[in-house]
Structures are given as structure tokens and as C-alpha cells.
Amino acid sequence: MKPKSVIFVIIHVLQGCIVDGQTICKRHWTAEWKTQPTVHVVKWSLTQNICSSYYTECWNIDSDNRNAIESSALSNSQICPLQLQEGDILFISSEPSFQPLGMSLANVSLEGFIKCPQQTEVPQEQLIFGCRLNGMHQIESQWLGTGTHYFIEAVTSGPLLCNLGLRLNVTVKPHICQQSSSASFCSGRGKCLSHIWDDAYHCYCNPPYLGRFCQEFDVCSRKPCYNNASCINKEGQTEQDGESYECICSSQFKGKNCSEIVGQCQPHSCSNGNCINVSSNTYKCQCDTGFAGKKFIHCNIQSCLHDSALNYL
Numbered sequence: 001m002k003p004k005s006v007i008f009v010i011i012h013v014l015q016g017c018i019v020d021g022q023t024i025c026k027r028h029w030t031a032e033w034k035t036q037p038t039v040h041v042v043k044w045s046l047t048q049n050i051c052s053s054y055y056t057e058c059w060n061i062d063s064d065n066r067n068a069i070e071s072s073a074l075s076n077s078q079i080c081p082l083q084l085q086e087g088d089i090l091f092i093s094s095e096p097s098f099q100p101l102g103m104s105l106a107n108v109s110l111e112g113f114i115k116c117p118q119q120t121e122v123p124q125e126q127l128i129f130g131c132r133l134n135g136m137h138q139i140e141s142q143w144l145g146t147g148t149h150y151f152i153e154a155v156t157s158g159p160l161l162c163n164l165g166l167r168l169n170v171t172v173k174p175h176i177c178q179q180s181s182s183a184s185f186c187s188g189r190g191k192c193l194s195h196i197w198d199d200a201y202h203c204y205c206n207p208p209y210l211g212r213f214c215q216e217f218d219v220c221s222r223k224p225c226y227n228n229a230s231c232i233n234k235e236g237q238t239e240q241d242g243e244s245y246e247c248i249c250s251s252q253f254k255g256k257n258c259s260e261i262v263g264q265c266q267p268h269s270c271s272n273g274n275c276i277n278v279s280s281n282t283y284k285c286q287c288d289t290g291f292a293g294k295k296f297i298h299c300n301i302q303s304c305l306h307d308s309a310l311n312y313l
């Protein structure tokens with residue numbers, strides 16, 4: 001193809017792109033780890049899957065929620081960003097009409113992704129394929145370690161297609177869902193998930209399990225603390241280990257489960273009566289006329305009962 005016809009093709013393609021209107025990238029906010037690697041094919045093309053606004057199109061988020069990225073990058077046209085799990089396979093499939101331009105892919109920094117360097121500025125070792133793009137090419141795993149990678153078009157001649165959107169943000173996520181390589185994911189008690197902004201997949205445990213691998217049991221789910229005390233799980237507890245929790249008692253209560261009343265008179269220690277401290281740990285209820293109760297009462301809130309009620313005891 002002569003250069004003129006190439007440029008014609010490009011203009012034609014770009015018009016198609018503009019007519020298509022804005023692209024909202026399809027997203028899953030949360031993804032579950034797949035046990036088998038997925039094969040992804042990204043079309044290295046300007047005709048589809050190009051978003052041009054970081055917030056509204058590429059990530060489809062409310063700009064109030066995030067300010068993670070500098071404003072200069074916000075209006076970069078780019079291929080819809082991709083998120084992979086570690087071990088996935090990625091192919092780049094080049095647009096046939098661009099092939100005569102001698103396209104090649106380069107691995108660049110975030111700055112390079114935003115600025116789109118000229119091909120002449122891109123060192124050889126950053127080129128992802130030894131050859132030029134022609135059909136389908138697999139990106140070798142050395143370029144797809146965990147983290148975010150920026151791949152741009154480094155065209156040898158002709159228009160600067162990187163600026164127009166031939167650039168790709170690929171985030172590769174590992175999982176932290178197995179205690180050992182033979183263990184089941186999340187101990188079989190939860191899901192291995194990644195939210196879109198997470199760096200990795202993590203366990204989301206089914207209650208009452210907790211811990212990084214859902215290997216722990218939430219003893220507090222049994223509600224062992226009385227009298228509105230808060231419950232704290234101690235680390236490393238298992239389902240059998242019923243004691244590994246701590247109850248934080250309010251000042252009136254004590255004991256492992258906050259079930260014991262501190263021995264001094266407290267408001268309402270004695271209903272229908274007066275409370276008298278007998279010692280530092282005990283109290284006595286002096287019941288009002290018409291009410292009676294045990295003489296020395298320990299850990300008993302409803303201490304004075306109406307005489308008539310006592311008949312039923």
C-alpha cells in the first residue's frame with residue numbers, strides 16, 4: 001500500500017470510530033479467581049474498545065470518589081484497560097489496515113503511557129515483540145508480572161497512533177487465597193475475590209469464618225458476651241477453641257463473659273429497694289415496704305419482688 005492510501009484508510013477508520021460515539025468499557029466490579037487461566041485477545045485497533053475519559057468511560061466511576069491519577073492522564077484515549085489474574089494469557093490482534101505501517105508494541109512507564117514517546121525514543125529492550133505486529137501475537141509472561149503495565153504503540157512511520165488511543169493499561173493480579181499450594185482456596189469457607197481497585201485477590205469468608213484464608217472461627221458469632229459488652233476475637237482461634245475471645249465489659253460488669261455485676265451498688269442494682277454496699281464486692285438490697293427479696297444478693301438485678309409475686313416462686 002502506498003502511504004497515501006494508508007492515510008486514507010486511517011482517516012476512514014477514525015471516522016468510523018468517531019461516529020460510533022463514546023465507548024463505556026464493560027467492567028465487573030468484583031471478579032472471582034478462576035482456577036484455569038483465561039485467554040484474552042485485545043484488538044490492537046482504533047475502531048472499537050477505545051475509551052477517552054478516565055472516569056466516565058474507561059472506569060465508569062464517579063470522579064468524586066477518586067483522585068488517584070493526575071489530571072493530565074484523565075483524557076487519554078486508550079484501549080479499554082484490562083485486568084488479568086496472574087497466569088492468564090494475553091494475545092494482541094492487530095488491525096490489518098495498520099499492519100503496513102510497521103507497528104510494534106513497547107512496554108513503558110506510566111509517564112510514557114501518558115506522553116506517548118516517539119518510536120525513535122523507545123529503546124530496543126522495551127519492544128515487546130522482536131517482529132512487527134502482523135496478526136495475533138502472544139505477550140510473553142515476562143511482560144505480565146503482577147502489577148500494572150503500560151503498553152503503547154511505537155509506530156515506525158506515519159501518524160502517531162499511540163496518541164489516538166493505541167495504548168493499553170494491563171493490571172495483573174495475584175491471589176492471596178491459599179495457605180499452601182495444596183490447600184483449598186479460602187479453606188473452602190469463602191470466595192477468592194478482587195474488587196476492581198484491589199491489587200490482588202483476597203478471601204471473603206462466609207460467616208462465621210475469618211482470617212486471611214478463612215481458617216479461623218468467629219467465636220464472637222456465638223455471642224458469648226453478656227450485658228451489651230463488645231466481643232473481640234483473638235487470633236488463631238478454631239471452631240473447637242471456644243475460649244479465644246475477649247469481652248470488653250462496661251464498668252458495672254466483670255468476668256470472662258461480663259456476666260458478673262461489680263459488687264458495688266449501681267443504679268438499678270435493686271429494683272423496688274435501696275442498695276447498700278456491704279463490702280467492696282457485695283451489696284445488699286433493702287426492699288421497699290411491700291417488697292421482699294433475699295437478704296444478700298449477688299449478681300442479681302431483679303432483687304426485690306412484690307410480696308404477692310413471692311408466693312409463686
Ligand SMILES: *[C@@H]1O[C@H](CO)[C@@H](O)[C@H](O)[C@H]1NC(C)=O
Pocket residue numbers: 107108109110142143
Ligand atoms: C516495563 O516497564 C516498566 C516501567 O518502565 C519497568 O519497570 C519494567 O521493568 C518493564 N518490564 C520489563 C519486563 O522490562
Ligand SMILES: *[C@@H]1O[C@H](CO)[C@@H](O)[C@H](O)[C@H]1NC(C)=O
Pocket residue numbers: 054068069073081083110113148169170171
Ligand atoms: C491503570 O489501571 C489501574 C487499575 O488497574 C488504575 O489504577 C490506573 O489508574 C490506570 N492508569 C491509567 C493511566 O489509566
Ligand SMILES: *[C@@H]1O[C@H](CO)[C@@H](O)[C@H](O)[C@H]1NC(C)=O
Pocket residue numbers: 222223224255256257259
Ligand atoms: C462464658 O460463656 C461461655 C459460653 O458462651 C461458657 O462456656 C463459659 O463457661 C462462660 N465463662 C464464664 C467465666 O462465665
Ligand SMILES: *[C@@H]1O[C@H](CO)[C@@H](O)[C@H](O)[C@H]1NC(C)=O
Pocket residue numbers: 228
Ligand atoms: C449497647 O452498646 C451500644 C454501643 O456500644 C450502645 O449504643 C447502646 O446504648 C448499649 N445498650 C445498652 C442497653 O446499654
Ligand SMILES: *[C@@H]1O[C@H](CO)[C@@H](O)[C@H](O)[C@H]1NC(C)=O
Pocket residue numbers: 264265275276277
Ligand atoms: C457503694 O460503693 C461505691 C463505690 O465505692 C460508692 O460510690 C457508693 O456510693 C456506695 N453506695 C452506698 C449506698 O454506700
